[in-house]
Amino acid sequence: MELAQCIRDVHARMPEGYIEIPSTPLLFKKGHIYPVFKDEANNWLTTDEEGFQHIVASGVERVLEDYWFSRHFKLL
Template sequence: MELLQCISDVHARVTYDYIEKLPSSILFKKGFVYPVFKDEDNNWLTTDEDGEQHMIASNVADVIEDPWCQMHFRKL
């Protein structure tokens, strides 16, 4: 387990539809700390503000090596 702090709000996005719900819901809030867990395939999982599970990094030994994760979180 690792702890990550969100450095910018992460909003829900619907990639398969052109109509977005406004305002979009916030999955991860800036300043909040989230525990992340690595699975057997080196994917890193955490839960959002609604308790839903998300993969925030994939195929990396260290969670902060993932570019998307670097943009939204910092390792504590």
Template sequence: MELVRCKKNVIKKLEFDFIESDPPKILFREGYFYPVFKDAYGVWMTTDEEGIPHVISESEDNPEQDPWFGVHFIKA
């Protein structure tokens, strides 16, 4: 298991058919550390503030190779 630090808040976004929550629900908070792990399919996962798992990188070798990960997280 590794740790990553959130570089900026990650807000829950719903599809256009749903009403967004107000205030927006923060999944990952800027500056907080989160443990990451690989699932059975080789994708990197972590749990949000409520303990719900989320994919944060689809790169099997290094999560930093995923562009979305690079915008929101950095390896600690």
């Protein structure tokens, strides 16, 4: 397990694309800390503000190797 701090708000994506729109639900809040766990398939998971689980990095041994993760979180 790692602890990660969100460095920018993360909103849900629109179903038809990869665009994050501020009017969509807020999943992770800037400044909040989230526990991040790795599964057997090298996916890194955490739980959003409403208690739903999300993959925040995938296919990497170390979570900081994932580009999306490093744009939205930092490890503590």
